[in-house]
Amino acid sequence: xxxxxxxxxxxxxxxxxxxxxxxxxxxxxxxxxxxxxxxxxxxxxxxxxxxxxxxxxxxxxxxxxxxxxxxxxxxxxxxxxxxxxxxxxxxxxxxxxxxxxxxxxxxxxxxxxxxx
Amino acid sequence: xxxxxxxxxxxxxxxxxxxxxxxxxxxxxxxxxxxxxxxxxxxxxxxxxxxxxxxxxxxxxxxxxxxxxxxxxxxxxxxxxxxxxxxxxxxxxxxxxxxxxxxxxxxxxxxxx
Numbered sequence: 715x716x717x718x719x720x721x722x723x724x725x726x727x728x729x730x731x732x733x734x735x736x737x738x739x740x741x742x743x744x745x746x747x748x749x750x751x752x753x754x755x756x757x758x759x760x761x762x763x764x765x766x767x768x769x770x771x772x773x774x775x776x777x778x779x780x781x782x783x784x785x786x787x788x789x790x791x792x793x794x795x796x797x798x799x800x801x802x803x804x805x806x807x808x809x810x811x812x813x814x815x816x817x818x819x820x821x822x823x824x825x826x827x828x829x830x
Numbered sequence: 831x832x833x834x835x836x837x838x839x840x841x842x843x844x845x846x847x848x849x850x851x852x853x854x855x856x857x858x859x860x861x862x863x864x865x866x867x868x869x870x871x872x873x874x875x876x877x878x879x880x881x882x883x884x885x886x887x888x889x890x891x892x893x894x895x896x897x898x899x900x901x902x903x904x905x906x907x908x909x910x911x912x913x914x915x916x917x918x919x920x921x922x923x924x925x926x927x928x929x930x931x932x933x934x935x936x937x938x939x940x941x942x943x
Contacts, residue, residue: 747930757874757920757933770930805873816862816881816924819931823873 718822737806745812832857836934853921862924
């Protein structure tokens with residue numbers, strides 16, 4: 715069964731450094747998402763991406779964050795100048811479509827980011 | 831914007847007992863509703879979803895949920911809990927216009943032997 719994969723599973727970085735979290739969505743899916751979950755808190759929507767541009771973003775997704783689909787398979791989340799409060803589990807998801815109606819999102823296993 | 835409330839942060843039940851996890855949502859139109867389960871250190875697994883039609887939906891692992899529009903609720907139930915059900919449970923609501931989801935704060939389920 716196709717699945718969303720994420721690498722690395724755990725990333726440790728120093729405050730102020732840039733990190734790139736990688737995701738490989740399901741191959742025929744067109745919409746991609748990032749969510750984050752700070753330890754012990756709820757899962758929060760960050761951004762959705764379609765047709766090589768951001769479809770929607772939350773108030774969390776400020777200029778520190780960017781997303782990119784650099785090739786036909788990867789979907790990345792870049793966090794510039796990381797802060798301690800960026801420590802969280804980051805989930806990637808994909809769906810075959812979006813916009814009108816609803817399409818199920820398939821979640822990856824997550825990348826745990828630790829900022830020290 | 832859509833939002834979800836899970837009133838119970840932590841619930842403890844005995845193995846074999848019935849379970850009900852509460853979820854209330856806020857959304858102007860007919861919502862898309864979901865329950866996810868997260869085991870420690872794991873990702874999110876979809877238990878069940880409601881899009882339209884029959885308000886009682888069946889999911890995996892013996893779970894079911896009932897959509898009650900009048901109460902803006904989508905409570906999750908299981909008639910007999912197993913020790914392996916111990917996990918964090920998240921209710922989520924989706925908006926069709928952008929396909930993004932908003933999650934509740936989660937309910938942690940502990941199962942006593």
